[in-house]
Ligand SMILES: Nc1ncnc2c1ncn2[C@@H]1O[C@H](COP(=O)(O)OP(=O)(O)OP(=O)(O)O)[C@@H](O)[C@H]1O
């Protein structure tokens with residue numbers, strides 16, 4: 001009981017010719033090597049912050065998101081933070097920005113990791129972003 | 135609000151995972167349901183985020199006018215043909231966080247495709263990829279496609295670089311919603327508690343306000359399309 005191509009009742013923005021749009025999508029997909037179906041991502045079973053090993057390889061953060069339930073783990077809390085401002089050479093600021101982008105990290109994290117590599121105490125938990133608002 | 139329009143299809147698509155597709159899908163579903171319209175959510179993601187949210191939450195199942203189902207993971211031709219004949223007011227399509235032919239197909243058919251992205255270059259690059267592919271399809275069928283980036287999980291304090299990035303987006307061809315969604319624990323909470331921001335107890339008025347702002351922008355896109363179609 002599959003309805004025939006419902007050309008009349010289509011939503012706005014939908015091409016009247018379904019087949020034409022499908023063909024166009026297939027063409028674009030083939031041209032750009034887009035797979036037909038992507039296999040489900042292997043979900044990581046924990047959202048615990050991964051330990052940071054220095055010097056950190058420029059591994060991008062996984063695209064994957066940990067299951068929502070895993071977020072409920074209660075653990076130590078990050079230390080309180082305070083704003084501070086320092087004047088840095090522009091080329092250093094540029095490198096921080098660039099490293100953050102390439103490693104898919106926050107600039108804060110890039111700076112903290114570098115400070116830790118330089119011998120300062122920075123706890124793993126404090127490398128993470130600040131708390132979300134309520 | 136008049137319902138004298140065909141079903142409206144909103145797809146949530148991004149080549150990148152974890153950007154907030156399911157979260158924004160549910161937030162928008164809640165806003166629509168609060169307006170009293172019918173919402174049908176189809177979860178195309180094999181990770182079944184929304185399907186699990188629904189099937190494990192008695193509260194979600196009790197929300198009037200909401201239906202949630204799973205989409206096919208393959209062999210989708212017939213399904214897509216029949217889907218666009220459906221009559222529900224709003225159909226929200228939550229897609230997997232990867233670029234596949236199926237993702238592109240659903241997004242190309244949707245009345246509006248939303249790509250959430252954080253204010254970070256990797257996210258914007260991926261959103262741009264989505265936009266490019268959609269526009270490539272649109273060019274082939276000589277029809278415009280409604281695609282918008284939704285800046286999501288924006289922290290309360292935005293750095294100079296982040297402001298720069300937003301300016302770059304605005305001076306590019308990428309279209310984005312003016313409304314930005316903040317990082318709020320109320321989004322992740324309503325998600326894990328099996329409810330929707332608009333139906334949470336207590337609600338977070340700030341979250342509700344930003345979702346409603348977003349809804350006004352979405353409505354404007356639909357109204358504009360309708361005017362064009364009528365002309
Ligand atoms: N605005 C926000 N504020 C706080 N947390 C958020 C926000 N948006 C998303 N999140 C959280 O980020 C995580 C990923 O979000 P979500 O599952 O919606 O992404 P997705 O794009 O659907 O991911 P996938 O590609 O895996 O389907 C979730 O834990 C969610 O609770």
Ligand SMILES: [Mg+2]
Nearest residue numbers: 155156179183
């Ligand atoms: Mg999702």
